[in-house]
Amino acid sequence: MSEEFAYSQEKLDEELRKYQETFKKPNILICGQTGAGKSSIVNFIFKDEVAKVSDGEPCTRDITLYKNDLVNIYDSEGYELGREDYYKKMLFDEFLCKDEHKGIDGEESVHLVWYVVNGASKRFTPYDAELCHKIRSEKYKLCIIISQIDNLDETQLDEMVQSVKRQTMDVVGIKCFRTSNKEEAINARDEKGDKYTDWDELIEWSMDQMPEMCKDRFASAMKKGLKEKESQAKKRIIAATAAAATVGASPIPYSDAVILIPIQTGLVLAVLNVYGLKFAGGAAAVAGLLTAIGVKNAGKAIAGNLIKMIPGVGSFVGGVINAAVAAAFTAAIGEATSVFAYKQCEKAINGESDYYVDINDFFNSDFMNLVNQILSSKLNK
Ligand SMILES: Nc1nc2c(ncn2[C@@H]2O[C@H](COP(=O)(O)OP(=O)(O)O)[C@@H](O)[C@H]2O)c(=O)[nH]1
Ligand SMILES: [Mg+2]
Structure with missing residues (x-):
């Protein structure tokens, strides 16, 4: 990770602490x-x-x-x-x-x-x-x-x-x-x-x-209940999207999109966990990958193509991330994670795969394409 794209470990720890509050044992x-x-x-x-x-x-x-x-x-x-x-x-x-x-x-x-x-x-x-x-x-x-x-x-x-x-x-x-x-x-x-x-x-x-704080882990523990897992994932996406919007309330340059990484990492972990998917490397690995693919790719996409696609954007000037973009970007990562996790979980239920994901494979180009697709559809609404 280059200096330029360093996320705050403190913020990440804070996000993980918040996340633990939603992950109590039933x-x-x-x-x-x-x-x-x-x-x-x-x-x-x-x-x-x-x-x-x-x-x-x-x-x-x-x-x-x-x-x-x-x-x-x-x-x-x-x-x-x-x-x-x-x-x-x-x-x-x-x-x-x-x-x-x-x-x-x-x-x-x-x-x-x-x-x-x-x-x-x-x-x-x-x-x-x-x-x-x-x-x-x-x-x-x-x-x-x-x-x-x-x-x-x-x-x-x-x-x-x-x-x-x-x-x-x-x-x-x-x-x-x-x-x-x-x-x-x-x-x-x-x-x-x-x-x-x-x-x-x-x-x-x-x-x-x-109780609300036990629902994520209950969903995670279940073999079946894909619908329940998906709906819990949605709740996490909504919460993270709101948090990201708050961060973007004072607009930041796209190169500082790394400021969203702790929130997005917490979100990805929550979504993978809700689906009961295991992976190696923990939060640091997710944060590192999101920094690499998220900031570099989506950041550029936001700064480049996407801006042009947003008509009449008084709210989005010169590669600056505002509340709407921060929210949409974060929601897109959460939704793409949910889509991929759902598929993996479905395969695991049918015995075609297991509940383990290699996150290096998980965040592949298909994933980024889906993120960008969701992002542009949100921003073009
Ligand atoms: N026919 C049938 N047998 C069952 C069913 N569920 C459990 N069993 C059998 O009933 C026995 C007792 O089941 P178990 O789950 O160990 O009961 P427990 O003592 O209440 O934990 C086992 O031999 C099971 O295979 C069922 O839905 N249908
Ligand atoms: Mg028994």
């Missing part, structure tokens, strides 16, 4: 009897194997914490018949009623409870309903998941759903979703053409319940 409690399919649900939704899938053997005792670097799962094995009181005491007195699990911003705050009932049991008991009432009355976000619905015929499934609804209709804000990890059940449709399984709905609802 904590989910998943309740359900051994064999209900809890681990299978967790492993269906999340990328890295978080919970071990038992093979009919119990592998959890009371509450077990499974964690990776993106999400914490508290796994509670549910009640055994005859030991309902023990379970209730354990779940509430020893866990949910404790201060460290309440609220939203503690390390151990429980952000969401998934209450799993095995569809194969064909029963949602009054005791299940009582526990659900109590979980909600302790102010936790809660949904009921009817799992393994491939074990039910249509009538049985309908009865099960109705039974859950009937017993929980007075519980405010509770939802019920149906799941199965069997391909046939996931792809099956009823005569109206609706799916039987609610995986997408479960993911969407869960994302909505998460």
Whole structure:
């Protein structure tokens, strides 16, 4: 990096600190009897194997914490018949009623409870309903998941759903979703053409319940949820665009566009992370590449061609970056990153690739072309 294009390390650190605030770890409690399919649900939704899938053997005792670097799962094995009181005491007195699990911003705050009932049991008991009432009355976000619905015929499934609804209709804000990890059940449709399984709905609802500061990491942790990842990326783009506009409020010469690098680096990191993409080199590598390609290429483009394309630009004179250009340039980098990350993530979901990107390849000429294309369309609006 030449002196001329040196970004401020201090500003970059500040951006990364701000970014960390949006990247808190989500904590989910998943309740359900051994064999209900809890681990299978967790492993269906999340990328890295978080919970071990038992093979009919119990592998959890009371509450077990499974964690990776993106999400914490508290796994509670549910009640055994005859030991309902023990379970209730354990779940509430020893866990949910404790201060460290309440609220939203503690390390151990429980952000969401998934209450799993095995569809194969064909029963949602009054005791299940009582526990659900109590979980909600302790102010936790809660949904009921009817799992393994491939074990039910249509009538049985309908009865099960109705039974859950009937017993929980007075519980405010509770939802019920149906799941199965069997391909046939996931792809099956009823005569109206609706799916039987609610995986997408479960993911969407869960994302909505998460506090804002946990949404990025929740999106990142998910195997699926491309839509959720994309919409989180959009939020980061909007925030960075606003920050860049503030920087550009006192116009700067294009050669000083490097002043935007910390913001743009924070943005690129956030977007790659939201899609769950890993890369080597960290912030310094991204900042270095953005400096090289961003300032030199886009800076020139802004100073040269683009200016000519903007008609009647009182706001943009002689290669100066003002608020509008700083914002558009930053948004273009964020949007291009999101487009490329989306494609990579889609390939990874389909097993055609993995979640790793070589950022030297990532910021290639196609990327810069897309940035310039987005940039000129924004500035020519
Ligand atoms: N048919 C069917 N079996 C499932 C489904 N989900 C899990 N299983 C099986 O049920 C058993 C228990 O699943 P697991 O996820 O370990 O349950 P956990 O004890 O609640 O964590 C395992 O043998 C799974 O393969 C499903 O959707 N359909
Ligand atoms: Mg398990």
